[in-house]
Structures are given as structure tokens and as C-alpha cells.
Amino acid sequence: MKKNIKITPEGMRDYLFKECTAVNYVCRKLKKVFENHQFHQVITPALEFYDLFSNEASGISPESMYKTVDNSGRLIAVRPDSTLPIARLVSTRLQKEAFPVRLYYNQSVYQNNPTLTGRNNEILQMGVELIGSTGKRADLEIITTAVQSLQAVTEDFRLEIGHSMIFNALMRELSADDGTKERIEEYIENKNYSALGDILDSLEQNETVKAIRKLPSLFGGEEVFENAEKIIKSREALDALSYLKELLSSLSTLGLGDKITVDLGLVQKNDYYSGIVFSGFVPGYGDAILSGGRYDNLFDMFGCPMGAAGFAIYINYIAEKARYKSKGNVADVLIFAKEDKDIMSAIAYTEELVSSGVKAQFCVLSDEAQARDFANRLGIKKFEVVGG
Amino acid sequence: MKPLRIALTKGRLEKSTVELFENLGYNCDEIHNKGRKLIMNVGDGQFEVVLAKAADVITYVEHGVCDLGVVGKDTILENGTSFYELLDLGFGKCRFALAVKKGYNFYHGYGAKTIATKYPNVTRKFFEGKGMDVRVIKIEGSVELAPLVGLADGIVDIVETGSTLKANNLEVIETVTDISARLIANTASLKLRKKEVEDLVILISNEKH
Numbered sequence: 076m077k078k079n080i081k082i083t084p085e086g087m088r089d090y091l092f093k094e095c096t097a098v099n100y101v102c103r104k105l106k107k108v109f110e111n112h113q114f115h116q117v118i119t120p121a122l123e124f125y126d127l128f129s130n131e132a133s134g135i136s137p138e139s140m141y142k143t144v145d146n147s148g149r150l151i152a153v154r155p156d157s158t159l160p161i162a163r164l165v166s167t168r169l170q171k172e173a174f175p176v177r178l179y180y181n182q183s184v185y186q187n188n189p190t191l192t193g194r195n196n197e198i199l200q201m202g203v204e205l206i207g208s209t210g211k212r213a214d215l216e217i218i219t220t221a222v223q224s225l226q227a228v229t230e231d232f233r234l235e236i237g238h239s240m241i242f243n244a245l246m247r248e249l250s251a252d253d254g255t256k257e258r259i260e261e262y263i264e265n266k267n268y269s270a271l272g273d274i275l276d277s278l279e280q281n282e283t284v285k286a287i288r289k290l291p292s293l294f295g296g297e298e299v300f301e302n303a304e305k306i307i308k309s310r311e312a313l314d315a316l317s318y319l320k321e322l323l324s325s326l327s328t329l330g331l332g333d334k335i336t337v338d339l340g341l342v343q344k345n346d347y348y349s350g351i352v353f354s355g356f357v358p359g360y361g362d363a364i365l366s367g368g369r370y371d372n373l374f375d376m377f378g379c380p381m382g383a384a385g386f387a388i389y390i391n392y393i394a395e396k397a398r399y400k401s402k403g404n405v406a407d408v409l410i411f412a413k414e415d416k417d418i419m420s421a422i423a424y425t426e427e428l429v430s431s432g433v434k435a436q437f438c439v440l441s442d443e444a445q446a447r448d449f450a451n452r453l454g455i456k457k458f459e460v461v462g463g
Numbered sequence: 464m465k466p467l468r469i470a471l472t473k474g475r476l477e478k479s480t481v482e483l484f485e486n487l488g489y490n491c492d493e494i495h496n497k498g499r500k501l502i503m504n505v506g507d508g509q510f511e512v513v514l515a516k517a518a519d520v521i522t523y524v525e526h527g528v529c530d531l532g533v534v535g536k537d538t539i540l541e542n543g544t545s546f547y548e549l550l551d552l553g554f555g556k557c558r559f560a561l562a563v564k565k566g567y568n569f570y571h572g573y574g575a576k577t578i579a580t581k582y583p584n585v586t587r588k589f590f591e592g593k594g595m596d597v598r599v600i601k602i603e604g605s606v607e608l609a610p611l612v613g614l615a616d617g618i619v620d621i622v623e624t625g626s627t628l629k630a631n632n633l634e635v636i637e638t639v640t641d642i643s644a645r646l647i648a649n650t651a652s653l654k655l656r657k658k659e660v661e662d663l664v665i666l667i668s669n670e671k672h
Contacts, residue, residue: 193526233654266650269539269548273640291547295657338654356651361527362545363651 086188086196096404097394098199102181104227105201105388112220114179114203119160121182125150127159130376132346134264139186153185158204158370158385165206166377174207174381195391202367202387209371209382211318214351215325217384221365222329225355228393233334233356235294236326237341238319239348239368241303242290244312248283259287263342266291282308291340297323299337322351347373353386360392406436408457409450411443417462424461466504466511467652467659470520470529472538476644477514479554480533484510487666509659518542521647530652531660536642537621541582547653549664550646553671559585559639563617564610565632579609580619589619589639607631 083089090098106116125142128135133156141153154160157180169176181201188194205217218236225232242263246256255274262271268291275288286306293299300320307313319337326335341352348368355365367386374381408428412421421437428435436455440446443460450458471477481491489506497503503512515523517538524532524546532546535555539548559582563569569576577598580586590597602609607627609615621642622628622635646667653660 192522235654266545266547267543268546269536269543269645269647272548294654336654356654358655359527361525361649361651 084196085190086186086194088195088197092404094394097397098390100397101228101390101394102201105224106179106181108220108223108227109179109201109203112177112203112216112223114177114205114220117161117164117178117180118182119154119157119164119180121154121185122151123154123160123163125152127163128152128155132373132376133159134343134347139188141185141187154182155186156184157182157200157202157387158373161204162206162373162377162383165204166374166379170379175213176206177203178206179203199390199394200387201390202385204383204385206374206383206385207381209350209369211322211325213382213384214322214369217367217369217386218322218326218351218353219329221353221355221367221386222326222331222335224388225357225365228388228397229357231358233336234353234365235336235338235341235356236319236322236351236353237338238315239342239350239352240315241307241312241339242287242342244309244315245283245287245290245307248309249278249287250283251278260342263287263291263340282306290342293340294338295336296333299339303339319351343368351384355388357393357396359396364389364392405434405453406455407434408459409436409438409446409453409455411438411440411446411458411460413443413460413463415441421461464659466508467531467656467663468511468513468529469505470513470515470523470532470534472517472520472532472534472644473514476517476533476535476555479552479644483552483554483667483670486670521546524647524649527649527651530649530656531663532647533644534647535644536640537582537585539645539647540585540588540640542584546650547648548645549648549660550667552644552646552667555644556642557621557623558641559589559619560622560635561589561617561619561637561639562607562610562622562628562633562635565634567610567616569617569636576616577614578617578619579606579615581606582619585639586619607633 125140128140129137135155140155143151145151161178161180165176179202184198184200186196186198188196203220205213222234225234246260249256258274259271262274272288275284278284289306293303300316303316307316323335323337341354343352343366347370349371350369352368354363357364365386365388367384369384371382373383410421410425412418425435425437438446438449440449447458471480481494484491484505489510491505493500493503494505494512501513505512513523513529517534520532520534521538521542523529525544533552537559575596575598577600578586579600579602581602583599583601586599600615606618606620609618610633611631619639625635628634648660
């Protein structure tokens with residue numbers, strides 16, 4: 076017998092019954108929010124050329140991609156992200172569209188995580204992209220959509236908002252060689268704050284180093300702005316800071332209080348995001364379940380620069396929690412055909428019941444004792460025999 | 464309110480952490496009389512403590528099933544990826560060092576060197592920083608044996624007093640990095656329970672000084 080036919084590759088899993096109901100439930104809720112905001116669905120292929128994701132700005136490491144080759148020997152990647160394929164799609168196929176365009180997707184992405192960490196490598200994801208616009212209106216629309224999405228699928232959440240220009244401006248001011256800067260970026264993106272502290276220790280201590288060191292701890296409410304203004308000197312970073320402050324005060328009209336907070340240490344895919352960035356958290360899960368931001372520079376690589384912002388929600392965990400609330404779908408009545416000649420009338424009778432709103436199921440077993448046992452095991456309360 | 468769940472590294476760090484908690488006035492009786500219990504209450508229902516092997520402390524915290532953890536910097540350097548390091552707790556002090564047979568000139572010659580260690584990631588990073596391409600062999604038990612029997616040119620290991628090295632005719636030729644116990648926090652926990660975590664951090668920092 077072949078060794079691997081009974082197991083799935085690491086990080087992959089099956090979804091059964093209630094698990095599917097839960098996934099569908101979450102997807103339906105999000106779809107409603109997205110469509111209410113006039114986002115339109117697109118589906119992109121699971122396989123794309125590796126080149127699309129290998130750009131440094133993509134923030135996707137080569138090790139984390141599943142790769143294969145096509146029949147011309149060209150390198151193919153199994154979609155690790157949906158935003159880049161959508162950017163490709165927009166810049167090649169929607170040139171004549173009225174911008175901004177609003178797109179949403181509901182498709183899995185694949186990441187080859189380090190072995191034995193218990194993470195999903197197939198990540199069910201839904202997200203939106205608002206492409207062809209910049210500025211406060213677009214930022215607020217995208218954040219509001221994110222908030223409503225979280226509200227639709229979770230009871231409690233935190234949405235943290237930051238701005239990538241704060242970190243970027245500090246990094247430009249930092250006097251260190253490129254290798255060191257790259258490592259600082261990597262550590263802060265991976266939230267590896269211990270390694271970050273170590274590498275900062277090795278540099279000459281000045282205002283900029285101090286500010287970078289403080290950055291990860293600058294999160295919370297209004298008080299963050301005060302604390303940040305004390306340590307940040309860069310003009311550009313201060314502009315970003317006051318823009319954030321403006322957004323937060325607009326968002327306060329949503330009446331969500333401390334559910335929306337600031338996080339200046341929120342740095343993700345640093346070459347990719349160019350403005351606001353945000354992450355959503357829910358109790359009981361150790362990582363962000365929503366992440367997004369503004370990525371105005373991404374379209375440069377396709378030769379049609381334009382502003383864009385979006386976010387993705389990771390469905391797996393939300394669905395896992397929703398599962399416990401969902402009721403399974405069990406039939407109320409099992410219809411059994413006594414003899415072969417009764418089959419068609421039993422099927423017709425089942426159809427009749429179903430269209431009148433009864434959860435009926437035609438039994439495909441031919442032995443009555445077996446059929447009754449089957450109904451018992453499934454918990455189907457009523458057993459009806461046709462013919463005989 | 465749910466108690467904050469803290470993962471403690473079993474053994475020496477556990478003792479020092481319990482001492483620290485008791486100095487802060489939290490009741491640790493359940494840890495002293497744990498028997499076969501795996502989850503213990505500390506204080507007045509503020510904390511729940513679990514005991515785990517060092518590397519597992521990081522795993523529990525990264526997955527968010529524990530909010531906080533107490534673990535050595537050695538383990539963080541070897542296994543750490545994504546969490547906040549909040550505090551240097553100041554106990555569990557030792558260092559990572561490169562040691563060789565006494566009198567052996569490690570940097571002599573152009574041949575690639577072989578290093579035996581329990582900490583392959585730390586070792587690789589250390590030599591990468593020097594621009595040196597070395598062969599790393601992972602050893603599970605007493606690393607000191609490797610250079611003695613000729614498997615490796617040197618070892619990278621934790622050194623406390625250095626007496627094991629001395630007894631085996633080995634000597635430290637370089638410190639890789641200093642080590643002590645750290646308080647770490649899950650990223651989401653820190654966001655969702657900021658106030659409680661920060662209060663504890665302030666209490667501990669005040670106690671230390």
C-alpha cells in the first residue's frame with residue numbers, strides 16, 4: 076500500500092458537515108457586508124507565475140511559497156496571497172473601467188509554514204480591495220468596512236490602526252548599513268522584539284534608535300499620540316501621526332470606544348504598505364485575524380501607478396468558533412421504497428415533501444432493516460415506507 | 464474577568480519566578496503543593512500558571528493559549544519568532560560561549576570548522592555574523608564530548624560557572640551573548656488585555672529596583 080494515501084500534507088485539513096456550515100455562515104455574513112458596500116467578487120487562479128510574488132515589495136518570502144513548474148519549465152507559485160493577483164488583474168483587464176473599482180474575493184491562500192507549528196497552510200480568506208483612489212475618504216471607507224466585517228462575525232474584537240510612514244521615516248533617518256536595516260525591518264515585521272532589542276543595542280544610541288526601540292510599545296488610546304510626539308522628531312513621521320489622529324477622531328463617531336485603537340508599532344510588509352495599516356484581534360486567538368492597509372506603490376510594478384487599499388480576513392479561526400453555535404442539518408423523515416417498482420414513486424413523494432418544506436430524504440439502501448438502523452444512527456426521527 | 468495565564472519554564476526559572484510573585488504579595492501555595500496538577504491558581508484569581516519545558520513556553524505563548532511566559536533568553540534566541548519581550552527579569556543569568564580544547568587555535572587555517580551544539584540556530588547566526596561558513600552538528604546530550612572525541616573543532620553552549628568545561632580540559636574563547644530570564648507576551652493578549660499586562664510589568668519593574 077502506498078504510504079501517504081490516508082493522510083493529508085502538513086497544514087492541510089478536511090472540513091466536514093458543521094465545519095462547512097460554519098465556514099459558509101461566516102462567508103455569507105462577510106459577503107453581505109462587502110456587497111452592501113458595493114464590492115464585486117472576482118476569482119483568480121490558484122496557480123500564478125512565481126515572478127508575480129517574488130518581487131521584494133510583495134513581502135512574501137520564497138521559502139513560504141509552494142512552487143511547481145509549468146510544461147515550459149517556468150516557475151509557478153500556488154497563490155500565497157490574493158492582492159497581487161488582483162492588482163495584476165486590475166492593471167491588465169480593467170484599464171477602461173470607471174475608477175475607483177471595488178473588488179472582493181473569497182478564496183484560499185497557501186503558505187508553506189515551518190514544520191510542526193500546528194498552523195494552517197491552507198488559509199481560507201475573504202477580503203476587499205478599493206483600487207484607484209487615495210486619501211482620507213477611501214481610508215475611512217475601507218476601515219469602516221473592516222469594522223463592520225468584524226462586527227458581523229465576532230462579538231468582541233480590537234481593530235488597531237497604524238501608519239507605515241512612521242516606521243519608514245525613522246528607518247530613513249537611521250544611520251546603519253543596509254544589512255542591519257533589513258534585519259531591523261524583518262524583526263519588527265515578525266514582531267521578533269527580542270532580536271530587535273539586541274540589534275538596536277549594537278548601534279550608536281541616538282534619538283532615532285530610541286524612537287525605533289519605543290515604537291512597538293506605542294499602542295493604545297489617545298495617550299499614544301502624546302507619548303509619540305515626545306520621541307518622534309521627523310517631519311514626515313509627525314505628519315503621518317497627525318493624519319492618524321484625524322482618522323481616529325473621525326472613527327470615534329462610530330461609537331466603538333476602545334475597540335478601535337492606535338498601534339504605531341504595527342509594521343507589516345513594510346515595502347508594500349505606504350499609508351495606513353490595520354490589524355484585527357479577537358479574544359482566544361493568538362494572532363491577527365484581519366490585516367490590511369494602503370498600498371499605493373504596488374501598482375508601479377505593473378506600470379500603471381494608482382492608489383489602493385484593502386484588507387483580508389482569515390476565516391479558519393472565526394469559523395471554528397462559530398461551529399459550536401451551528402446546528403447540524405439532519406433530515407426529519409427518511410423515505411424508504413419497499414420494492415424496486417416503488418422507487419420512482421418514493422422519489423416523487425420525497426420531492427413533494429421537500430417542496431412543502433419538510434426535511435425529507437430518499438433512502439438509497441435496499442434492505443429495510445439496514446435502512447431503519449441507518450435512520451437511528453443519524454437521528455432521523457420518522458421512517459416512512461412507500462409501496463409493498 | 465478571566466485570569467491571565469502564564470507559562471513558566473520548569474526548574475530553576477520556576478523557583479525564581481515563584482519567589483518574585485511571592486515578593487509581590489501573590490499567594491503561590493498551589494505551585495508549592497502542586498502534586499500532579501498542571502494548571503495552578505496564583506494570587507487571588509488574577510493568574511493561572513502552567514509549567515512547561517523552555518521551548519514549549521514559547522510555543523504556548525505564540526499560539527495565544529498562554530498570555531505571558533517566563534523563559535530564558537537562550538530559548539528565545541534558539542526558537543523565538545513572534546511575540547513581545549516585555550522585561551529582563553534579571554535572574555537565570557548565564558552566557559552562550561564558544562569553547563574549544565585548551566590551547567587549540569580555532570581560527571587557524573582555512574579548513575571549514577565543525578561546531579557541535581544543542582543550539583544550531585544560535586550557532587549558525589553567530590558564525591554568519593562573522594562571515595564564517597561552518598558545519599553545525601546538533602548534539603542532544605553532553606556537548607563537551609564532541610571536541611574530545613574529535614567530532615568537532617569547538618562547541619557553542621550555555622556556560623554558567625565553567626566548571627564542566629574545566630573538568631574536561633576545554634576553555635571558553637569567546638562569549639556569544641549573555642543570557643537571563645525574560646517575560647514574554649502573546650501579541651494579541653497584549654492588545655486585548657493591555658491594562659492588566661502593563662500593571663504587572665510595572666509591579667515587577669518596581670520590585671527589581
